[in-house]
Amino acid sequence: MYYTPGSLKAKLCVEGRQLLWDICAKHNILFRKLGKIIVATKEEELNQLEEIKKKGEANGVEGLEIIGKDKIRELEPNVSAIVALYSPITGVIDSHSIMKYFYKKAKENGVMFCFNSEVTGIKKEDEEYKIYCRDRSLTGPSLEIESCIVINSAGLSADKIAAMAGIDIDSAGYRLHYLKGEYFSYSRTDRSSTCPLVNGLVYPTPQKGNKALGIHTLIDTGGSIKFGPNAYPVDEIDYNVVAEHRFAFHESIAKYLPSVQLEDLSPDQSGIRPKLNMKDGKEPDFIIQEDFPGFINLIGIESPGLTSAPAIARHILTHFDT
Numbered sequence: 001m002y003y004t005p006g007s008l009k010a011k012l013c014v015e016g017r018q019l020l021w022d023i024c025a026k027h028n029i030l031f032r033k034l035g036k037i038i039v040a041t042k043e044e045e046l047n048q049l050e051e052i053k054k055k056g057e058a059n060g061v062e063g064l065e066i067i068g069k070d071k072i073r074e075l076e077p078n079v080s081a082i083v084a085l086y087s088p089i090t091g092v093i094d095s096h097s098i099m100k101y102f103y104k105k106a107k108e109n110g111v112m113f114c115f116n117s118e119v120t121g122i123k124k125e126d127e128e129y130k131i132y133c134r135d136r137s138l139t140g141p142s143l144e145i146e147s148c149i150v151i152n153s154a155g156l157s158a159d160k161i162a163a164m165a166g167i168d169i170d171s172a173g174y175r176l177h178y179l180k181g182e183y184f185s186y187s188r189t190d191r192s193s194t195c196p197l198v199n200g201l202v203y204p205t206p207q208k209g210n211k212a213l214g215i216h217t218l219i220d221t222g223g224s225i226k227f228g229p230n231a232y233p234v235d236e237i238d239y240n241v242v243a244e245h246r247f248a249f250h251e252s253i254a255k256y257l258p259s260v261q262l263e264d265l266s267p268d269q270s271g272i273r274p275k276l277n278m279k280d281g282k283e284p285d286f287i288i289q290e291d292f293p294g295f296i297n298l299i300g301i302e303s304p305g306l307t308s309a310p311a312i313a314r315h316i317l318t319h320f321d322t
């Protein structure tokens with residue numbers, strides 16, 4: 001619902017969400033349609049919620065509703081907000097189980113995996129690409145793979161792989177930056193209340209100019225509550241969670257969940273987004289592009305990349321001659 005109508009992010013997120021729900025239901029993968037509210041705590045944020053609702057509806061997101069204080073209290077008694085945008089169909093999945101499912105399915109379909117193998121070079125030879133790999137542990141042999149189709153989905157390194165194939169990543173607009181996002185887990189230190197902190201997902205209204213959706217409150221499939229992710233640029237890949245960031249987390253969360261105390265937060269996990277530069281002041285879209293015959297680049301596959309994953313695969317199958 002956040003993404004520009006007509007963009008790949010919008011289209012593939014909506015399509016991928018339905019495909020994921022179907023896969024999860026069919027293959028016994030844990031998912032919970034918890035519902036989500038995006039809350040406004042200030043009058044000025046109201047217009048933005050209306051805008052998000054309009055975008056969502058244009059993108060085919062069903063069931064969006066602006067709700068007032070009574071309905072907010074009914075859904076989320078601990079949340080303090082003047083108005084909210086409610087999405088009943090949003091939920092969470094067990095991402096590790098879905099990865100295991102894709103892995104098993106791919107193996108059944110004859111895919112060969114070469115774990116611990118780092119692509120270090122790519123050369124075009126006649127109709128084929130030669131991919132040079134080295135063993136990351138430096139104990140095994142190096143590997144050469146020949147293929148007439150290459151799908152570059154290397155996440156944080158997708159720009160480097162594109163450069164290996166001879167693309168000028170600056171003029172193509174493929175250069176990626178790292179944007180880190182940390183999570184803190186919640187455990188209530190004051191045991192006097194028995195009511196769960198939240199029943200579904202609670203997001204703040206995104207702040208204009210921010211590169212992420214804002215620190216939200218989520219429940220994982222195991223029922224644990226987390227806050228995150230924040231968003232700040234880093235130069236190196238380092239997944240440590242900086243404990244001092246809990247002060248800023250607490251300040252953000254307390255705006256809509258005033259009962260949360262600083263002591264309730266513990267460093268949890270982090271991730272790094274492959275971020276493209278803004279284009280004409282706008283958030284960048286996914287890039288899915290065949291740059292040379294049979295060489296398809298997937299660049300800037302940040303959120304909602306996981307939700308979109310099965311739809312991205314389908315998009316490649318239908319748009320390119322693979």
Ligand SMILES: Cc1cc2nc3c(=O)[nH]c(=O)nc-3n(C[C@H](O)[C@H](O)[C@H](O)COP(=O)(O)OP(=O)(O)OC[C@H]3O[C@@H](n4cnc5c(N)ncnc54)[C@H](O)[C@@H]3O)c2cc1C
Pocket residue numbers: 117118119120153154155156157158180181182229270271272273301302303304305306307308
């Ligand atoms: C904090 C955070 C929160 C997020 N929240 C959501 C969310 O709520 N919903 C959602 O849909 N998405 C979310 N995402 C985005 C989602 O996680 C990503 O879009 C998705 O994981 C991208 O998948 P990928 O396969 O493109 O890349 P990756 O998962 O990064 O996989 C790339 C793979 O390529 C390998 N690789 C890289 N370089 C080389 C090389 N030279 N040789 C060989 N292999 C290489 C890597 O080892 C890795 O295995 C979030 C991301 C972050 C960081």
